[in-house]
Each structure stands twice: as C-alpha cells, then as structure tokens.
Amino acid sequence: MRIDNGQGLDARKQPQQARSQATVDAIFDATIQVLLAEGLQRLTTIRVAERAGVSVGTLYQYFPQKQALLFAVLQRHLERIVRTMEDAAASVHNACLSTMVETVVSAFVKAKTEDLDEARALYAVALELDSRSYVRQVGARNRVALEAMLKTASDADFDDVGMTTFMLTGALLGPIRLLLEAKSPQSMMRKFRHQLESLCLGYLEREARPKRLAD
Amino acid sequence: MRIDNGQGLDARKQPQQARSQATVDAIFDATIQVLLAEGLQRLTTIRVAERAGVSVGTLYQYFPQKQALLFAVLQRHLERIVRTMEDAAASVHNACLSTMVETVVSAFVKAKTEDLDEARALYAVALELDSRSYVRQVGARNRVALEAMLKTASDADFDDVGMTTFMLTGALLGPIRLLLEAKSPQSMMRKFRHQLESLCLGYLEREARPKRLAD
C-alpha cells in the first residue's frame, strides 16, 4: 500500500523517479515472463534485462544481486496476498463462521487467481533456500490474521485455535496449488470457490464448540 | 519394494551387481542429503558423488545426466507414495465414508512422514520443468484411485465425484505440506492425523447425498 501510493505520488513530483519506477516495473514483469518461459534454473540476469529492454548494468543499478531481484518480485506478490488476507480477516471480526469462510475464501481465491501466471511462476522461487525465512514470516502473518479472526467468531469457540488455524491454512493452500498446476484452471473456477468454502466450513463446524452464551 | 527384492536376488548370483546396487543406493542417499543441506540450486554432481563416497565418473555410470539422477530419486519417492495410496484406497472399497477417510489419511500421513526429510527435499525437484509431466501423471494415478474408492462408498453418493476427489486431494496435500515445512513436525503429528481426518470427513459429508437404498 505504502509502496504503491508512495511511488505514484513521488513519480509526479520527481520525473526521474517516474522513469525509475517504470524501469523497475519493466524488470519485474520481465522476471515473471522469463520465469514462466524458461524456469528458475534458466533465469539469468542478462535474459531478464533483455526482456525488460534495459542493459544488465541498469538491472544491477536497481538490484545489486540476482537474489535481491527474485526476492523483490516474490515480496511484491506475497505482500499483496497477505495484505488482502489481513484486510479480509479483519473485516469479518465478530461475524459468524459461514460469513468468515465466505469472505476469506473469496479474498484468497481472488488474490491468487488475479495473477495466475505470477503465482505459478513464483512457486519455485518461494522454495529457494534464501527466501525460506521470509516465506515463513508471511505465512505466519497470514495465520495470525486468521487466528485473530477465528477467536471472535460469534457462533463458535475452538479448543486449539492455533491448530485449527494451521489446518484452515492448509485447507486453503492445498486445493489452490492443485488448481494452479492444473491445465485449465479457469474452467473450474466458478465451482471451485464454492467447494473451497465447503471444505473450510465443514472442517470448522466439526471443530467448533457451540458458543456459551452467558460467558 | 519390488525393486529391493529383485535386486537383492540378483545380487546373490552376481556379486558385481551387489556392488553396483550399493553404489546406487549410496548415490540416492547422498542426493537427498545434499538436497537438504544445500538445496536444489546448489546440488552439483560432484557434491553428490563426494557425499556418496564415489567419483563423479561412477555417478555418471549410473545416471547419464544430472536430471536423470534427480528424476530417479523423485520417482522412487513418489512411486512409493502412490502405491501406498492405491493399496489403501483399494482396501476400503465399499466401506463407509469415515472408514475410507480414516484409512486414506492414515496411509498418506504415514507415507509422507516415514521419510520426512526425503519428502521435504523433493518439493523443489518436483517443481522442475522436466519432471512436471511425470509428477502430473502420479497425481492423476492418485486421483483415479481415490475416485474409484469414493464411488463405492456404502453411505454416500456424490454429484460430481471428479471435483470431490480433486478437493479431497488438495485437502490432503495442503496441510501435509505445511507440516513438512514447519520446524517441529514431529510434535504435532499425533493431533495432526486426527485433524486431517476431520478436514476430509467434514468436507465429504457436506458434499454427499445420502445413498438411495432401493437403487
């Protein structure tokens, strides 16, 4: 959020930064494209620079190492997704379980699906040793948001909210990953969201203790 | 399993092949170790050979390319898992949903968990371009087995078994992956299996139409 807004604003005032931003964006896009077209193993700084229409030197101006570039691209992607999730989770505090699930699933599917190729391209990057801890952090933020939400559910209490959140996260990630790896993700999309809600809600309702009213 | 036996037999007759087998095994193990210790990107044939206690030349005698080695390791792993799943699914044809889930979850968790490190190590390998189609095949075999099982459920019918199987697979994979990436998977294990059953069963019961008796 800050980055998006900030960069837009800065751009108007400082034309050079506008150019910078355009360059950075071009590099980001090029990275995704190369990732999709060639795979992580064949992604080279030169290939990225070429596709971005800049020289390697320029690329290194903005990203002092290859790792930094990959990390930045991954970060942009994951940041957008967690933020979406955090916002969605926060917006349904104190709601009932079914509303929560509906909202969260909807947000998650939308986030992952909007940039389908990007998400696909970044799986391998996320697995890389050097980004592991960051990925874990983001995962943790995600779980924190969900856990905070679940705790406020108007119609349910959980014995082990930590575990429940863990499973819920898994329930969201598993099918999405499968979907992204499928050949024609678009075709199942409509039904998919409904099914994902069913999966999550089925689980949560099984795990919930009915809320004690006079508490 | 079959492989071990077959080779064991041969080994007694042909001492040279016994040595070969020992070498191949050492290379397999070394690959997993390097994968865990260094990651896919830093896995080199020399490092694998060194850790296996053989020369590069020997490694190449058995695996004509690096890819072939990685593929073989992945194959051994996945083959064991699908076979476990196929057997488990076949063993509960015509049972009730809860038995099915219990059996399948148990088999899956056990398979993935037995060689925890191996499973962890191979995620990145499975993502590589060249093994994609094979991974997909195995995934398909898995789904076929589950779908065949679900169709025989004594207490449930499904409108769209294909989709249900798809989601069920996702429900199994997601949390397991999360578990493998967690710091101390062993600690949650006991509770985990129960939770995974809950997730699967909650979903399936929601999706099931009660079976028509006089059909």
Next chain:
Amino acid sequence: MRIDNGQGLDARKQPQQARSQATVDAIFDATIQVLLAEGLQRLTTIRVAERAGVSVGTLYQYFPQKQALLFAVLQRHLERIVRTMEDAAASVHNACLSTMVETVVSAFVKAKTEDLDEARALYAVALELDSRSYVRQVGARNRVALEAMLKTASDADFDDVGMTTFMLTGALLGPIRLLLEAKSPQSMMRKFRHQLESLCLGYLEREARPKRLAD
C-alpha cells in the same frame, strides 16, 4: 577483405565495435597458433582464449561453440582462396590453355602460400564432420569457376569438361598439400610453380581436341 573493410568503417563510428573486432581478430590468430602448436585434438577453448589474451567467457561471447570458432576460421581461409580462384579464372576467359594454366596456378599457389601456416593448420579442421558439407560447397564453387573457364579456351575443346576439371583440381591440390607438409616449403617454391604448370598443362593438352575453326 570485404569483412575487414566493412568492420574497419564501423569501427570508426562505434568505438566499442572496434574493440570487439580487435578481440575477434586476436581469437582468430590464437586459434591458428594453437592449431599449429598443439594440433586440433589439443585445441581447447581455454588454450585459445589464453593465447588470445582474453578470458573463455569473452571467447564464448563471439563464438557460441567451439565448432563455431573453428568453422569461422576455416571459412575465412577458404573464402579467401575460392575468391582468388574465381577471380583468376574469370580473368582468363577466352584465353589459350597455357595462359589459363599459368594464371590459375599462380593464383592458387599464391593464395595457399601467403598464409602457409594457416593453410597447414586447417587441414585437420577441414576434415571434421561438421565442416564437411561446407568444404564440399567451396570445392564445388572452385570447380564451377574452373569449368567455366575451360569451356572458353581459345585453343581447345574437351570431351568431358566435368571430368577434366575434376582432375585438374586434383592436380592442383595434391602437390600443394605435399608441399605444405614438407619441412622447407619455401626452398622449393620457385621451381614448384613451374612444375605445377607443367603438370596441369601436360594433362590438359593431352585431353584437348584441337578447336574446330569454322564452328
């Protein structure tokens, strides 16, 4: 020739390309030197690069494979020779046989002899599988030029010009090859040209039918 000029011109305008050209030239020369000093089998990209005073990486910037380098060197050499032959042959259309032979032999000996070492170095390269078809092409161009010339001889007709050209080519190549492989080619040079003319002319006069005047 054309290449040098063209690149020279470009070089003045684009200083970077001047550096490039210098690098390429150094690599060419180094290749010949390594070929002579070590032989084709011991020619390695590193050795060439070292002798050229550049790094392997630089070499690969200009020649994407070892083969490409060898091919380029061979091409430069053969191209110069065929062109010399084509020009020489064209320049004596309609002359008498002895003039033709004198001119062609002189051009051929000069071309092969100018860069004696280069010619010597490239025999093995020319034999390599991958350059075979190119070598054949050049040979064909050469024969075409000679055949066209012979057909216009003012004092002779040939029954089978194709065969005659074939033999003439062999008559030129054989002794030259022997000369290049000799220890002190320079010493025989003077007499050699005369002898080669004798060989060619002796043959052609035997094969020629006297020209019918009223044709």
Next chain:
Amino acid sequence: MRIDNGQGLDARKQPQQARSQATVDAIFDATIQVLLAEGLQRLTTIRVAERAGVSVGTLYQYFPQKQALLFAVLQRHLERIVRTMEDAAASVHNACLSTMVETVVSAFVKAKTEDLDEARALYAVALELDSRSYVRQVGARNRVALEAMLKTASDADFDDVGMTTFMLTGALLGPIRLLLEAKSPQSMMRKFRHQLESLCLGYLEREARPKRLAD
C-alpha cells in the same frame, strides 16, 4: 607380408594366438567402423571394445594406449599401400615411361580403392600429431621407390628426378583424395584410372629429356 604369413602359421601351432589374432582383427575392424560412424573425435576405447565384442580391459591387453591402437590401424593400412607401390615400381624397372605409369597408377588406384572406407576413415588419423612422422616415413619410402623406378626409364632422363618424383606423387594423391571424398566414387572409377594415367604421363613426358643412346 611377414605379419600376415607369420600369424597364419603361428595360429595353427598355437591355438591361443589364433584367438588373439581373431581378437586383434575384431578390434581393428571395430576401429574402422567407429571411425566411419562417429569420427575420430568421438572414437573412444569403450566404443571400440563394445563394437569388437570384447571388454575394455581386453582391448588394453593388446594396445596399451589408444594412440597405439590408432597407430596400428594406420600402419596396417599404409604398409599395405607402400608395399603395393614398392612392388609395382620394382616390377617395371627399365621399362618405358608409359608402362611405368600404367603399372603404378593401376597399383595405386587398386590399393586405395580396395578398402575405400578404410582409406576414408584414416585420413584424420594420419593427420594427427603423433602419427605425422610415421606418415612422412611411409611417404618417403614411396618416393624412394618411384624415384628408383624413374631413374631406370628406358626412354627418358630427368634433370631433377627428386622434384619429378615429388610432383608425380602429388599427382597421384590429389585426384585420389578428391575421389574418396566424392559421393559416388565407384561411378567414376573406370574413367578415372585412365585420366590419372593421362595426368601422370602428360607431366612426365614434358619433363623428360630424350635418352642419350651412346652413354
């Protein structure tokens, strides 16, 4: 000659040597085949051994280094040819030029043509650094034989027999090499020998001084 006879004789007495000889022959043949099928650069001891139906170890029993093998094959080939030439040249001492040429050309063409593939396969080997001096030796023997022959010509004297022999050798080699490299050598064969005689005789008659009778 000695080798062929000797080995045949020994074989009858010492059966083990017969087997040896068979093995050696198989290795020789395999070498030629590999040379033709893969080229010198891709000729490996293992490939040769495989094609010969023996193990590498066995191959090394007979040829302690790869070079030794190649050298032996080359030697067998060249030895046969020089010997043919020496015999042919010796058989026409004191004959007239045209008889000499006819005999020598016939022998040479026959020798090179009998094992067309072998001759083709061995060009690259002959060019290798390590066999250069041997090849030169054989060339020298050849020239010595021809020179001795020319000196006895009944109808001609030469001012510089050395040079004349040199050119004659070149005149023989050049066209033959061209023929071997051609696509369908067999087709031109008949006419070819006649042409080669014409080339040689044309040259020799030009260079000859008529023999002084009362000398």
Next chain:
DNA sequence: CATGAATGAGTCTTCATTCAT
C-alpha cells in the same frame, strides 16, 4: 546514469586408464 564487453569461478560431462574380481 546507462551500456555491454569482459571476467573467471563453477558446472556438467566425457573418457583414457587402472585394477579388484
């Protein structure tokens, strides 16, 4: 700031040769 030529350490892969069986 931008460029892209240059660098050279690091990878994969091959193959002559050895040696335990």
Next chain:
DNA sequence: AATGAATGAAGACTCATTCAT
C-alpha cells in the same frame, strides 16, 4: 587372461558480476 566398475583429470560451456567508456 578377461571383465567392467571405478577413477579423476580435463574439457566445453554458463552466468553473476564488474567496470571502462
């Protein structure tokens, strides 16, 4: 003697990174 598994030096080629222009 024969076998073929094992060795490891050496070669082709790549690519992150630097730096003169």
